[in-house]
Each structure stands twice: as structure tokens, then as C-alpha cells.
Amino acid sequence: MTAIPHLQIKNLRAKIEDKEILKGLNLEIKGGEVHAIMGPNGTGKSTLASTLMGHPKYEVTEGEVLINGEDLLDMAVDERARAGLFLAMQYPSEVSGVTNSDFLRSAINARRGEGNEISLMKFIREMDKKMGTLEMDESFSHRYLNEGFSGGEKKRNEILQMMMLEPSICILDEIDSGLDIDALKVVANGVNEMRTADRGFLIITHYQRLLNYIKPDFVHVMMQGRIVKSGGPELAERLEAEGYDWIKEELGIEDETVNANV
Amino acid sequence: MSVDIQLRFDAEAITEFSRANQEPAWFLEKRLAGLKAAGELQLPVLEKTKIDKWNTQQFVPFQTSPQVASVQELDEVVQGQINLDNANNLLVQKNASTPFFAASDELKQQGVIFAPLHTALREHGDLVEKYFGQVVAYDEHKLTALHAAAVNGGVFLYVPKNVEMTVPVQAVFEVAGDDALVSPHVLIVAEAHSKVVYVDSFVSGEGSSMVANSIVEVFVGAGASVQVASVRSLSADVHDYSFRRATVDRDGSMEWILGEMNDGNTVANNTTILKGQASTAETKTISVGTGSQRQNLTSQVQHIGTHSESNMVSKAVMTGEAVSILNGITKIEKGAEKANGEQAENVLMLSDKARGDANPILLIDEDDVKAGHAASVGRFSEESIYYLMSRGISRQAAERLIILGFLDPVVAEIPIEEVQNRLRQALERKLG
Numbered sequence: 074m075t076a077i078p079h080l081q082i083k084n085l086r087a088k089i090e091d092k093e094i095l096k097g098l099n100l101e102i103k104g105g106e107v108h109a110i111m112g113p114n115g116t117g118k119s120t121l122a123s124t125l126m127g128h129p130k131y132e133v134t135e136g137e138v139l140i141n142g143e144d145l146l147d148m149a150v151d152e153r154a155r156a157g158l159f160l161a162m163q164y165p166s167e168v169s170g171v172t173n174s175d176f177l178r179s180a181i182n183a184r185r186g187e188g189n190e191i192s193l194m195k196f197i198r199e200m201d202k203k204m205g206t207l208e209m210d211e212s213f214s215h216r217y218l219n220e221g222f223s224g225g226e227k228k229r230n231e232i233l234q235m236m237m238l239e240p241s242i243c244i245l246d247e248i249d250s251g252l253d254i255d256a257l258k259v260v261a262n263g264v265n266e267m268r269t270a271d272r273g274f275l276i277i278t279h280y281q282r283l284l285n286y287i288k289p290d291f292v293h294v295m296m297q298g299r300i301v302k303s304g305g306p307e308l309a310e311r312l313e314a315e316g317y318d319w320i321k322e323e324l325g326i327e328d329e330t331v332n333a334n335v
Numbered sequence: 336m337s338v339d340i341q342l343r344f345d346a347e348a349i350t351e352f353s354r355a356n357q358e359p360a361w362f363l364e365k366r367l368a369g370l371k372a373a374g375e376l377q378l379p380v381l382e383k384t385k386i387d388k389w390n391t392q393q394f395v396p397f398q399t400s401p402q403v404a405s406v407q408e409l410d411e412v413v414q415g416q417i418n419l420d421n422a423n424n425l426l427v428q429k430n431a432s433t434p435f436f437a438a439s440d441e442l443k444q445q446g447v448i449f450a451p452l453h454t455a456l457r458e459h460g461d462l463v464e465k466y467f468g469q470v471v472a473y474d475e476h477k478l479t480a481l482h483a484a485a486v487n488g489g490v491f492l493y494v495p496k497n498v499e500m501t502v503p504v505q506a507v508f509e510v511a512g513d514d515a516l517v518s519p520h521v522l523i524v525a526e527a528h529s530k531v532v533y534v535d536s537f538v539s540g541e542g543s544s545m546v547a548n549s550i551v552e553v554f555v556g557a558g559a560s561v562q563v564a565s566v567r568s569l570s571a572d573v574h575d576y577s578f579r580r581a582t583v584d585r586d587g588s589m590e591w592i593l594g595e596m597n598d599g600n601t602v603a604n605n606t607t608i609l610k611g612q613a614s615t616a617e618t619k620t621i622s623v624g625t626g627s628q629r630q631n632l633t634s635q636v637q638h639i640g641t642h643s644e645s646n647m648v649s650k651a652v653m654t655g656e657a658v659s660i661l662n663g664i665t666k667i668e669k670g671a672e673k674a675n676g677e678q679a680e681n682v683l684m685l686s687d688k689a690r691g692d693a694n695p696i697l698l699i700d701e702d703d704v705k706a707g708h709a710a711s712v713g714r715f716s717e718e719s720i721y722y723l724m725s726r727g728i729s730r731q732a733a734e735r736l737i738i739l740g741f742l743d744p745v746v747a748e749i750p751i752e753e754v755q756n757r758l759r760q761a762l763e764r765k766l767g
Binding site: 126127128129149150151153154155159160162165166167168169170171175176177179180183184217234238 | 717
């Protein structure tokens with residue numbers, strides 16, 4: 074890809090069943106940038122990730138999302154992925170009977186298209202190398218996709234997929250939850266290896282801890298289903314030290330969750 | 336009230352076929368007893384499946400065809416099931432003939448008898464008589480009686496004490512032509528501490544109203560281990576009835592791997608009797624229901640020995656308007672202390688018009704046992720489809736991955752590569 078990746082989210086509103094969760098969210102991510110979205114529970118962070126990927130439970134009611142100038146919301150889930158979007162999920166599915174390596178090879182070939190499939194040798198080489206970076210045992214390639222994986226193993230497996238698929242816009246949804254500090258470092262290492270000018274990141278997290286290892290360029294705070302404050306890395310540090318109350322005070326917010334009547 | 340339908344063969348035809356094959360007198364007697372019983376006995380009563388309108392007895396049983404000199408001359412559907420470059424331990428039966436048979440010197444040197452049933456009846460009649468019909472009696476119901484009367488081939492596999500077969504033996508059974516019948520009787524005797532692997536495939540050629548009626552009897556000696564894999568891919572023009580049963584002595588183990596890929600109506604009953612202490616049984620079945628076919632598939636284990644253990648897994652994918660009844664029966668007899676029987680039936684529904692019933696049945700007459708079952712009937716997990724699609728895989732490809740993944744844990748266990756490949760092809764064909 075020659076053009077610099079670009080994700081534009083404009084006034085995005087989305088609901089699940091009859092409940093509106095995203096209430097007019099704006100954000101722009103370019104290649105080379107790492108954005109972090111922080112915020113307390115129930116403010117719509119994971120909904121943003123799922124809505125962008127196209128999870129069938131979420132319905133967009135208003136707004137626009139463009140990926141490299143194209144209408145993302147008009148695409149099916151697999152088309153979004155092939156357009157360069159990747160979501161490392163908080164709770165990835167377990168798929169019995171499908172091995173990790175068969176799955177990954179199908180995914181890579183879906184992107185490359187018929188007649189341009191990756192050679193088996195090259196695939197194995199790449200996979201071995203990336204599993205090495207993530208300190209994953211080689212048995213993982215033959216195990217069924219996420220089946221019986223621990224929480225930490227699932228997270229590593231998400232990052233492995235990201236490294237193998239080389240997307241241009243990466244969303245990491247609470248990749249740090251359930252990871253001990255050593256695993257966190259390994260995962261961060263994998264992400265940092267992928268930070269280049271032709272790739273943008275959106276990192277969703279509760280905790281500043283992750284951002285010690287993946288340094289963001291921009292930090293956003295989400296409340297009531299939209300971004301209420303943005304800043305640089307120093308914003309994350311202040312949140313870690315002081316919590317969210319000062320923002321609520323500053324903005325006159327009493328209930329920060331999406332349940333608030335606004 | 337029953338309408339009497341004439342059979343299309345009689346005692347005379349049976350006697351003629353028996354003489355032509357130089358069968359011993361006791362075998363002809365069994366046939367004639369079967370013919371008599373067929374007129375008196377009822378069809379088996381099956382859970383949620385009525386078979387009285389199925390073709391159970393309208394066939395011409397003794398259709399023969401010539402032998403071939405090499406595997407290359409076999410029918411194409413048969414060739415697909417075998418390794419053409421290495422057809423060493425192979426029996427091919429077509430209707431009432433055995434067009435091809437080969438047994439390796441290696442097996443003979445080990446003392447293994449692997450022979451067409453007719454040859455074994457001539458050369459090892461006493462040995463066959465000792466086992467034939469001992470676990471599946473000819474007069475259990477009309478279908479076993481018809482089988483006894485019309486049996487038109489089969490396999491005798493005898494493995495002596497302490498002999499471990501180094502290669503699997505294979506049989507391919509073909510039914511072809513209007514009103515044809517393939518009715519093999521497979522008799523496997525594994526003496527103490529032997530090891531046996533047997534694989535068969537059922538295929539069909541052109542023809543209308545064909546019938547397959549087969550019986551498999553397995554005798555697992557003390558400490559012996561037997562693995563039987565069977566893949567059936569008969570066309571919609573065949574109605575298939577199979578009764579497979581094993582009896583297992585102390586410390587013996589029996590493993591069944593079954594691929595029910597027929598397009599036509601199917602009744603299959605697969606039973607293991609765990610007679611001996613610490614004997615074990617493992618039964619894995621996959622099936623795909625397509626079109627308007629009806630299937631009744633029963634897996635059953637009877638625990639008699641103490642510390643006996645069993646595990647049954649059945650997986651079915653349902654499409655079109657097909658109906659499949661999956662019965663899992665774990666029976667633990669009084670005195671089978673410390674027995675442990677587990678079973679699971681899982682049905683994946685791909686069509687609103689199809690029906691898949693999973694019936695786990697536990698019958699337990701002993702207190703000191705463990706037994707469990709898990710049954711599920713469900714559709715695709717939309718969450719899994721979403722996950723696969725989120726990596727760029729199309730919905731269709733994602734569904735295919737999930738279906739094949741659902742069945743693969745059983746497919747991968749088939750011990751002959753060609754049969755495994757054909758099973759995968761049969762899956763692809765059935766799933767369109």
C-alpha cells in the first residue's frame with residue numbers, strides 16, 4: 074500500500090437492540106499514529122471497536138466511517154478486514170476442529186486472493202518467526218483455534234494474527250486485561266514491532282499500565298458514548314494518578330456511562 | 336395386519352448359490368433357517384423412525400460378476416477408495432461376487448487369516464462356525480434373518496494370539512444394478528493381546544432400488560485391541576441396513592470410527608458389549624444428512640465387566656429436508672462396578688426444514704458407576720462466523736471451515752489415507 078492509511082470516524086451513533094451506546098463519536102487515525110482510548114466501564118469503548126469491525130449485534134444509526142476514503146460501514150465484516158482493518162478482540166471465539174494454522178492460512182489467502190496464495194514454506198517460516206517473538210510454543214499452530222487457550226494465550230494469539238495479517242489499521246480492545254506483567258511486555262513487544270508509518274493503531278484500555286509499554290501519540294477519554302477529552306501521553310499519566318473524577322467535574326458529568334440521559 | 340410381499344428369491348436359489356460356493360452344510364442350514372425366520376419375524380422397532388415402507392426385502396440377492404486381473408479393472412467408484420499402487424491386503428466385493436482379493440505374505444507369515452467369507456467357509460469352516468452369528472443372532476428380527484438367508488459375501492479376519500498386525504486390511508463393498516443386493520458378513524476374531532485394524536467402504540454404482548444389508552461381528556480377546564473404520568457413501572438409490580457388534584474380553588479395547596455419508600435411507604446400529612473387566616470401547620460417528628433422506632443411527636455400549644469404560648461421540652450435520660435420529664445408549668448392568676460410560680451427540684442444523692434428534696439414553700442398574708451424557712442441537716454460532724470473517728474470510732468460507740472443523744476430529748482418525756480422502760470428498764460433495 075502506497076497511500077498512508079487513514080480512518081475517519083464522523084459523528085458515529087450506534088445502538089444495540091434499542092439502546093443507544095455510541096452518541097456522536099469523532100476520531101481520526103492516520104498511519105504512524107498510536108491512539109489510546111481510555112475510560113471507565115460502560116462508556117462505550119468496546120462498542121466502538123465492535124461497531125467499526127461490523128459485529129452483527131450493533132446497528133449504526135448515524136454518522137460515517139471512512140477507511141482510506143472508502144465507506145467502511147457499507148462493507149461486510151470480511152470486506153472491512155480485507156480493506157485493512159483489524160480488531161484484536163477482548164473475547165475471541167473458540168472454533169473447534171479448525172487449527173490455528175489452517176485458519177491463519179485461510180485468512181491470509183482470503184486477503185491475497187485466488188492465484189496468489191502464500192506458499193506453505195513461506196507461511197510456516199513467517200508463523201514460526203512471529204510465534205517466537207510472542208514466546209508462543211510451536212504446538213499452538215496445530216491446536217484448534219483458541220480452544221482451551223488461557224486468557225493470556227488468547228491475547229497472544231490475537232496479536233499473532235495481527236502480525237501475520239499485516240493490517241493497516243489495528244484496533245486492540247483491552248488486550249491487556251488478564252495479562253500478567255511478563256505477558257504484557259511480550260504482547261507490547263509484538264505491537265511495537267509493527268509500529269510503522271504505514272500502520273495506525275487504536276488501543277482501548279482501562280489501565281495506564283499498558284501505555285507504559287506501548288507509548289501512545291494521542292490519548293482520548295470516552296464517556297457517555299463519545300470522546301470527551303483528548304490530549305497527549307501526559308493525559309494518561311494524570312488519569313492513572315488522579316482517576317476520572319476531575320474530568321467529570323470539569324465537564325459537569327455526573328453519570329459517565331452510556332446510561333446517562335444526555 | 337401385514338401385507339405379505341413375495342420375496343424375489345427362494346430356498347432353491349439359496350441352495351444353488353450355496354452349492355456353487357461349496358458352502359458347508361451347516362451354513363446352508365443357517366441360510367434356510369434365516370429364510371424361514373424372515374417370513375415370521377417383524378422389522379426392528381426403531382426410535383422415531385418407521386421403516387415399514389422402506390425397501391427391506393425387494394432385491395435379487397445373488398447377482399454375480401467376473402473376477403478382474405488387476406485393480407485397474409475395478410469399477411471407478413471402487414478404485415477411488417484404494418491405493419492403486421499398493422493393493423496388498425484388499426477385498427473387493429460387488430453384489431454377490433468377489434472380483435478382487437489380495438492378501439500379503441507378511442500377513443500370512445504372521446499367521447493371520449484374511450479371506451473372503453466363502454473361502455474361509457471352505458478352508459476354515461470349523462473356525463468360522465465357532466464365531467459366526469454368535470454376537471448378532473440370525474433371528475433377532477426380520478433384517479438379520481434376511482441377511483442370514485441372502486448373505487452374499489464378506490470377510491473373515493482371524494488374528495492369532497500376540498500378533499500385532501502391522502498394516503490395516505481393507506474391504507470395499509459395491510452394490511450396482513437394478514434390485515441388486517450387497518450383503519456382506521464381516522467376522523473379525525482378535526485373539527488375546529493381538530492388534531487389528533480393519534477399514535471398509537460401501538459404495539454404489541448405477542441402479543435402482545438397491546439394498547445393502549450387512550453385519551459385522553467382532554470378538555476382541557483379552558488385552559487385544561481392534562479398530563474398525565467404516566465409511567459409507569451409498570447413493571440415494573440404496574437403502575442401507577447395518578448391524579455392527581463387538582464383544583470385548585478383559586482389558587481388551589474396541590474402537591469404531593464411522594462415517595455415515597450415504598445419500599439414501601440408512602439404519603445403522605453399532606453396539607459394543609464390554610464383557611470383561613477393564614475392557615474399553617470408543618465409538619466415533621459422523622454423519623451428514625442431505626436431500627430428503629432418513630437416517631436412524633444408534634451407538635450403544637453395554638457394560639458388564641467391572642471397571643469397563645466407554646466413550647461415544649456422534650456428530651451430525653443436517654441440510655435440506657433430511658431427518659436424522661441419533662441414539663446413544665449407555666447400559667450399565669448390575670455388577671459392573673466402577674464402570675464409566677460417557678456419550679455426546681452434537682447436531683449442527685444448516686436448514687430449517689431438516690430435523691436432527693439427539694437421544695442420549697442412560698440405563699443404569701449398578702450404583703457404583705460413573706456415567707454422563709451431553710447432547711446439543713444447534714446452528715452456527717454467529718459469534719464464530721463473525722470472528723472468522725473479521726480476519727477477511729468470506730461468510731461461505733467461514734461456514735465451511737466451521738462445518739469441516741465440527742467433523743474433522745473424527746475424520747482425522749480414519750487409518751487409511753485413501754479412505755480418509757474419500758470421506759473428505761464425500762463431505763464436500765454432500766455439503767455442496
